[in-house]
Amino acid sequence: MSGVFVLAPNENWIVDRWTKEWYKHNADISTQDPDSANIIWLLADWCWEKIPKNLLTSKFVIATVHHIVPEKFDENARREFSLRDSYVDMYHVPCHKTRQQIATLTNKPIRVIMPWVNQEIWKSRDTLRDEMRKILGLTDNVTLISSFQRDTEGKDLVSPKLEKGPDRFCDIVERMSKDRNVEVLLGGWRRQYVISRLQKSNIKYHYVELAPFSTVNAMYAATDLYVVAARYEGGPQSIIECASTRTPIISTDVGFASEILSQDSIFDGSPEGALLAKPDVQAAFDNVSKFFIPSGFEPFRQTFQSLGVLK
Numbered sequence: 001m002s003g004v005f006v007l008a009p010n011e012n013w014i015v016d017r018w019t020k021e022w023y024k025h026n027a028d029i030s031t032q033d034p035d036s037a038n039i040i041w042l043l044a045d046w047c048w049e050k051i052p053k054n055l056l057t058s059k060f061v062i063a064t065v066h067h068i069v070p071e072k073f074d075e076n077a078r079r080e081f082s083l084r085d086s087y088v089d090m091y092h093v094p095c096h097k098t099r100q101q102i103a104t105l106t107n108k109p110i111r112v113i114m115p116w117v118n119q120e121i122w123k124s125r126d127t128l129r130d131e132m133r134k135i136l137g138l139t140d141n142v143t144l145i146s147s148f149q150r151d152t153e154g155k156d157l158v159s160p161k162l163e164k165g166p167d168r169f170c171d172i173v174e175r176m177s178k179d180r181n182v183e184v185l186l187g188g189w190r191r192q193y194v195i196s197r198l199q200k201s202n203i204k205y206h207y208v209e210l211a212p213f214s215t216v217n218a219m220y221a222a223t224d225l226y227v228v229a230a231r232y233e234g235g236p237q238s239i240i241e242c243a244s245t246r247t248p249i250i251s252t253d254v255g256f257a258s259e260i261l262s263q264d265s266i267f268d269g270s271p272e273g274a275l276l277a278k279p280d281v282q283a284a285f286d287n288v289s290k291f292f293i294p295s296g297f298e299p300f301r302q303t304f305q306s307l308g309v310l311k
Contacts, residue, residue, distance in 0.1 A: 002031065002036055002037065002038045002310065002311040003028075003029045003030045003031040003036075003037060003038060003039070003310060004022075004026070004029055004030045004031070004037065004038070004039045004040075004041055004304055004310070005030070005031055005032065005033065005034045005037035005039070005040050005041065006019045006022050006023065006030070006041045006043050007019075007040065007041065007042050007043055007044050007047055007048070007050065007051060008043065008044055009044035009046070009047045011044075014237055015043055015044045017118075018043060018115065018116075019043060021116070021118060021293070022043075022297075022300075025293060025294060025297055026297060026300075026301065029301065029304065029305070029310055034051060034052075034055055034059075035055065037055075037059060038059065038060060038309045038310050038311060039059065039060045039061075039062060039304055039307070039309060039310065040055060040056065040059045040060070040061050040062070041062045041064070041092075042061065042062065042063040042064060042088075043064050044064075045063045045064055045065055045066075045084070048063065048084050048087070053087070056087040057087065060089050060090075060307060060309045061087055061088050061089050061090075062088070062089065062090050062091070062092055062304075063084065063088045063090075063091055063092070064091070064092045064093070064094075065091055065092075065093050065098055065101075065102050065234075066093075066094060066098065066234030066235070067095075067097070067098045067101065067232055067233055067234035067255065068098070068101045068102065068232070069163045069232050070101075070232070071162070071163075072163075078105075081102075081105055081106075082105075085105070085106050085108065088106070088108055089108065089109075090108055090109045090110070090111065090307075091106065091108055091109070091110040091111070092110075092111050092113055092303075093110060093111070093112055093113075093234070094112075094113070094114060094115055094234050094235060094255065094256060095112065095114070095234065095235075095255045095256040095259065096112055097254070097255060098112075098234055098255075099112050111303055113299045113300060113303065114256055114259065114291050114296070114299075115235070115240070115291070115296070116291055116292075116293055116295075116296025116297055116300075117240050117244055117288055117291045117292050117293065117296055118293055119244055119289075119292040119293065120293075121213050121217075122213075122217070122240065122241045122244035122245050123217065123244065123245065124221075124244075124245055124246045125217045125218060125220070125221045125245065126221060126246075127221075128217065128218040128221040128222070129221040129222055131218070132218040132219065132221055132222035133222045136183075136185070136206050136222060138183065138222070139181075141181050142181050142182070142183050143176070143180050143181060143182050143183070143224045143225065144183055144184075144185055144222055144223050144224045144225075145172075145173055145176065145182060145183070145184050145185070145223075145224065145225050145226075145227055146184070146185040146186075146187070146219065146220070146222075146223040146225070146226045146227075146247075147169055147184070147185075147186055147187070147194065147226070147227060147228075147238075148186070148187030148188050148216065148219070148226075148238055148241075149164055149187075149188050149236060149238055150164065150188050150189055150190035150191065151164050151166030151169070151190065151191055151192075151193050151194050152166070152190040152191065152192045152193040152194075153190075154190060157190065157192050158192065158193070159193070160193040161190070161193075162231060163230060163231050163232040163233070164229075164230050164231075164233075165228075165229035165230040165231050165252065165269065166193045166194050166197075166229075167193075167197075168229035168231075168252075168269050168270075169194060169227055169229040170194060170197040170198065170201070171270075171271050172227055172229060172271045172274040173198070173201075173203060173227075174197075174201050174203070174271075175271035175272075175274070175275070176271075176274070176275070177201070177203055182203060183203070183204045183205065183206065184198055184203060184204070184205040184206070185205070185206050185208070185219055185222065185223060186205060186206065186207045186208070187207075187208050187209070187210075187211055187216060187219055188209070188210070189209055189210055191207060191209075195207065216241075217245060220241065220242065220245040220247040221245070221247075223247050223248070224248065225248050225249070225250065225279065226238060226242050226247050226248065226249040226250075227249075227250055227251075227274065228249065228250070228251035228252060228254070228257070229251075229252055229269055229274075230251075230252055230254045230255075231252070231254070231269070232254060233254040233255035233257075234255050235255045235256065236254070236255055239251060239255070239256065239257055239260050239261065239284075240260065240288055240291075242284065243260050243261070243284035243285055243287065243288035244285070244288055244289075246281045246284075246285055247281070248279035248281055249261065249265065249279055249284065250265050250266070250267055250274060250277035250278075250279055251265065251266055251267070252266065252267060252268070252269045253266050253268075259287065260284055260287045260288050261280070261283070261284050261287075262278075262280035262283040262284065264277065264278040264280060265277055265278060265279050265280050265283075265284070
């Protein structure tokens with residue numbers, strides 16, 4: 001069977017879920033056998049060496065680059081990009097900012113396509129708000145500020161992962177706690193940096209590590225304000241998830257924030273900017289709904305079919 005083969009990292013990360021969703025909904029143009037594929041899609045581009053070189057040279061290769069952190073893009077990273085680039089025929093990026101990052105590194109075509117959104121996972125769960133807040137022991141006067149992405153470097157579980165902006169997030173929470181009763185809800189893993197900052201500031205927090213989707217939906221429902229304070233992102237996925245679940249969110253201008261959120265919801269990363277930003281739940285939902293399954297697959301399908309290599 002010919003078609004598109006999608007490379008997954010098998011790291012229990014979002015790209016693995018995307019791969020499963022792609023195969024489930026696009027079986028007619030897909031194959032799970034790289035030898036018989038016409039197109040090899042390196043959705044996990046950092047795992048590209050898992051594909052035999054003879055396949056990379058004989059197939060049409062598309063590599064997805066989610067984002068680049070300039071401070072970490074050293075000579076070794078540049079050399080690896082260049083080596084992989086010699087096998088890549090076309091790039092896919094999730095946002096225009098990533099396109100700008102790699103446009104100076106390659107002369108290959110670059111397509112900007114937003115990732116699809118599984119609305120069956122990320123759906124509004126207003127009925128869970130009271131239940132989740134009761135579980136967390138929150139009173140009505142508590143403003144719950146949330147963050148569900150990792151913030152600490154894995155090399156030492158102490159250093160902040162600065163591209164994610166955990167230092168900014170803590171600065172914002174500390175400022176907001178001066179004039180309101182603030183508590184913080186954390187999800188994901190490697191949250192040690194933020195937890196240590198919250199402890200030093202005597203700000204109460206709740207941590208649910210690696211929760212299932214149903215619990216994360218309830219966590220979004222309980223949230224009064226989700227804050228993305230990142231410096232560099234390919235997404236982040238929390239923007240899509242907040243928009244889909246109608247969770248109030250503000251974000252720095254990273255990744256596809258400006259394509260989903262109202263401009264009033266985007267701020268400069270400072271506590272002062274965060275105080276001025278205004279969540280617009282309806283605008284975010286209206287924008288993200290354009291990428292719901294199955295519509296969200298169409299730009300990818302059209303791109304692959306336009307290459308003239310699928311049989």
